[in-house]
Amino acid sequence: NETLPPTASPEAIAAAWRRERPDLDHAGLAITLRIRSLAMLIDRYIAELADELELDLKDLMLLFALRRSGEPYCMRPTDVFRLLKVTSGAATYRADKLVERGVANRIPDPKDRRGQLIQLSEEGMRLVDIAITRLAESSTKCLALFDADSGQVDELGQLLRSLETGWLQITPSQDNPLARSSESDQ
Known part of the structure; x- marks a missing residue:
């Protein structure tokens, strides 16, 4: 055998x-x-x-989320712990680490005078843009074997979405580590 x-x-x-x-x-x-x-x-x-980039993987994922949120590149702490699927205390710890590292700032929440938002700093913007540029370039290089003109890349995307739909149908939403909020795709 x-x-x-x-x-x-x-x-x-x-x-x-x-x-x-x-x-x-x-x-x-x-x-x-x-x-x-x-x-x-x-x-x-x-x-x-x-x-x-001298970041923790979870920190980089949070910076990605802040960057793609659009201007002013900030999130409420509740959005952070929902995104990271951690307790509010763990989200506060992660936000504190980002602020201490200089890649994020805490700013007053204009909709809740008692609350604060976590906002991407200039340094955070610089680092996340380096990371997403490299990820995009590498992702494109990995598609080199596909004939983009023939629609193979689009077809692959559609096939993967269909497969994902199948997996989502058998995964209870509370157990889904990729659960998406209704406000935005994570």
Whole structure:
């Protein structure tokens, strides 16, 4: 009986499962394993970007959210803990770290005189723009094997949205780590 090397391809892993559990329907397993492998590569790349910018990965994800929120690039603390799916105390800690690092500021909330907003600072803007530029450039390079003129990239996007819809249908919303708020896609 052959053992799998630690870096077995998703197809090899799926083949091993077909061998070990021939009673199961394996139609989507190789695809699921391939997407999981890809997600791990992307997560590692983003974590390396964060490290290079001397940021924690969660901090970079929060800076991304602040940047894409549009001017004035700020969020309420409640939006932060919903986005990060942490307690309000953990969100406060994360916001404090960003302010201490100089990548965010606390400003008065114009809609609640008792509240404060977390706003992207100039340094935060500089760092997040470096990160998103590199991520966009790398993402484009990874599509080099596709023929953009033939619509392959658009077709891939549609296929992935359909697959995501399937996964969303079997994942209870309270258990969905990617749950999107109705106000904006995260």
